[in-house]
Amino acid sequence: MQIPNLFLKSAKKCGYDVKLMQTSGISHLYIESNKILSLQGNPGLIIKTKRLSQGVAIKILVKKNVKIKKPVFLCFGILNPKGKQIILPEIILEKNSELKILAHCTFPQATKVIHKMKAKIELKKASKLFYTETHYHGENFGAEVVPNFKILLRQNTYLENKFILKQGSIGKLKINLEAILEKNSFAEIDSQIIGKGREDDVSIFDKLLLEGENSHSLIKLKGAAINGGKILFKGETRASKLAKNSRGHIDCQEIIIGKNSFAQSIPIISVENPEARITHEASIGKVNQKQLETLMARGLSEKQAISFIVRGVVK
Amino acid sequence: MKILEVKNLSVEARADKKTILKNISFEIEEKSIFVLIGPNGSGKSTLAYTLIGIPRFKITSGKIFFLGKEISKLPIYKRARMGLALGFQEPAYFKGISVENFLKACSKNSQQKEIEKALDLVGLEPKKFLKRKMDQQLSSGERKRIELASVIVMKPKLMILDEPDSGLDIIIYKELYDILDNIRQATNASILLITHREEIGFLADQAGFLNKGELVYKGKFDDVMIRYCQSVGRRKRCRKLKVKKT
Numbered sequence: 001m002q003i004p005n006l007f008l009k010s011a012k013k014c015g016y017d018v019k020l021m022q023t024s025g026i027s028h029l030y031i032e033s034n035k036i037l038s039l040q041g042n043p044g045l046i047i048k049t050k051r052l053s054q055g056v057a058i059k060i061l062v063k064k065n066v067k068i069k070k071p072v073f074l075c076f077g078i079l080n081p082k083g084k085q086i087i088l089p090e091i092i093l094e095k096n097s098e099l100k101i102l103a104h105c106t107f108p109q110a111t112k113v114i115h116k117m118k119a120k121i122e123l124k125k126a127s128k129l130f131y132t133e134t135h136y137h138g139e140n141f142g143a144e145v146v147p148n149f150k151i152l153l154r155q156n157t158y159l160e161n162k163f164i165l166k167q168g169s170i171g172k173l174k175i176n177l178e179a180i181l182e183k184n185s186f187a188e189i190d191s192q193i194i195g196k197g198r199e200d201d202v203s204i205f206d207k208l209l210l211e212g213e214n215s216h217s218l219i220k221l222k223g224a225a226i227n228g229g230k231i232l233f234k235g236e237t238r239a240s241k242l243a244k245n246s247r248g249h250i251d252c253q254e255i256i257i258g259k260n261s262f263a264q265s266i267p268i269i270s271v272e273n274p275e276a277r278i279t280h281e282a283s284i285g286k287v288n289q290k291q292l293e294t295l296m297a298r299g300l301s302e303k304q305a306i307s308f309i310v311r312g313v314v315k
Numbered sequence: 316m317k318i319l320e321v322k323n324l325s326v327e328a329r330a331d332k333k334t335i336l337k338n339i340s341f342e343i344e345e346k347s348i349f350v351l352i353g354p355n356g357s358g359k360s361t362l363a364y365t366l367i368g369i370p371r372f373k374i375t376s377g378k379i380f381f382l383g384k385e386i387s388k389l390p391i392y393k394r395a396r397m398g399l400a401l402g403f404q405e406p407a408y409f410k411g412i413s414v415e416n417f418l419k420a421c422s423k424n425s426q427q428k429e430i431e432k433a434l435d436l437v438g439l440e441p442k443k444f445l446k447r448k449m450d451q452q453l454s455s456g457e458r459k460r461i462e463l464a465s466v467i468v469m470k471p472k473l474m475i476l477d478e479p480d481s482g483l484d485i486i487i488y489k490e491l492y493d494i495l496d497n498i499r500q501a502t503n504a505s506i507l508l509i510t511h512r513e514e515i516g517f518l519a520d521q522a523g524f525l526n527k528g529e530l531v532y533k534g535k536f537d538d539v540m541i542r543y544c545q546s547v548g549r550r551k552r553c554r555k556l557k558v559k560k561t
Contacts (some may be wrong), residue, residue: 027538071371231523281353288407290403291407291408291409293369293391293403294388294403294406294407295420295421296391296392296395297367297369297391297392297395297401297403297423298395298400298420298421298465299392299395299398299421299423299469300392300420301392302392305392308412308420309409311411312409312410312411312412313410313411314411315411315412
């Protein structure tokens with residue numbers, strides 16, 4: 001298996017176990033621009049790819065009743081400073097299956113990189129998906145990243161979806177996620193973003209549609225807009241007429257630091273079934289002075305203390 | 316050897332320019348405990364904040380020397396790095412941060428074992444507390460103990476402990492006395508202890524009584540306590556202390 005060093009370095013920066021990533025037999029798919037560097041499926045887990053002119057179409061399928069115990073690593077990136085990549089994944093978990101995906105997108109030298117992703121995910125009856133996606137966009141504010149997710153959760157399914165971008169610069173990031181939840185399904189959508197400079201411009205829109213009885217959802221949007229960074233969070237949860245006894249919650253928390261930074265949180269909730277309940281909470285504020293003084297009294301400089309506090313909020 | 320020397324220190328609040336401390340002078344010897352007592356609003360916490368360098372307070376005259384070096388103009392974190400540590404009276408909570416990560420942030424060079432030992436010293440079982448979050452789910456007593464542990468892991472030369480006993484149940488005083496005694500023996504640090512409690516104050520080598528921003532009396536703890544009780548009108552307590560002394 002050949003993984004570019006820059007991929008490994010960036011995955012390590014984002015907290016991944018790079019030794020495990022390189023272990024033989026571990027399921028994975030590594031793509032640089034539109035080149036498939038390495039692919040490994042496993043019994044019960046099918047990974048297929050089709051090379052496109054500027055990217056790759058991917059199909060990942062977990063067969064009925066198969067529970068993949070070890071995580072599947074997906075790594076997509078562009079190593080050149082300039083380039084465009086389009087990734088079109090389709091992930092299907094068949095009935096009663098289970099999968100954990102650790103995805104990493106990296107553009108470590110980006111000065112003018114465009115990465116677009118259109119993902120379709122379907123969780124069939126009683127399946128479970130744990131999906132974590134970390135990003136590293138280098139330090140030059142030169143990436144434009146547009147991931148788009150359409151997710152369908154059939155009856156009795158479970159989804160944990162995490163998006164994390166806390167290292168390096170961001171550039172432009174626009175995420176759109178829409179999920180439909182059927183009866184007895186659960187979805188937790190968690191985003192953690194730190195925008196560190198005035199060229200960082202983030203917009204995240206998570207929309208969950210509770211369409212079935214006893215469906216439950218949680219949207220967590222945590223961010224820090226620092227030194228001119230701009231972050232817009234929009235979380236929407238709707239409970240339809242069919243969503244009897246469904247529950248949903250949206251939690252938006254942002255911290256704002258420095259001149260010209262901008263943070264906005266828009267929770268939207270709507271309910272059509274009188275026995276459903278959706279709640280939300282949102283807060284935007286500056287760094288807590290008491291926390292700052294406590295850490296500085298422990299020997300941390302102001303910059304170190306702020307970084308520590310931000311890491312706590314964006315978690 | 317003197318670890319801290321405060322000379323003719325006067326301090327005002329930056330917000331309203333109100334004078335809070337007037338012409339304070341005292342010294343703390345190496346490996347000793349200095350207990351500072353005084354009624355509410357006398358300026359005890361302001362003195363602690365000024366010594367550590369919290370910028371809400373401005374020194375209008377006088378100087379502070381730590382380990383023989385003038386530190387009056389040094390920023391808070393540089394004083395901390397020299398070995399001057401403050402345990403806050405009402406410690407901050409940190410949502411999303413574990414006790415372990417907080418203690419690691421407070422101690423640049425401490426090993427895991429030392430972090431666990433610090434928790435042990437303040438009476439918290441490391442296994443139970445390292446992974447706990449530093450949020451409101453900790454009781455105020457637990458948070459206070461973690462504050463003490465965070466000071467210990469800094470391995471300071473001087474610990475300023477601002478009312479570590481406030482808000483604690485009376486039964487805990489004896490335990491707190493033992494904790495402070497343990498800290499003294501285990502760390503070799505000097506301690507400036509701000510407290511109202513005689514039960515803890517008896518640890519003192521020296522004591523001072525602060526009233527209305529002035530250090531009105533310095534000396535042995537018993538004598539300072541008598542002055543304090545006279546001043547705040549606790550006559551019975553004052554008589555008891557006098558009898559005990561004779």
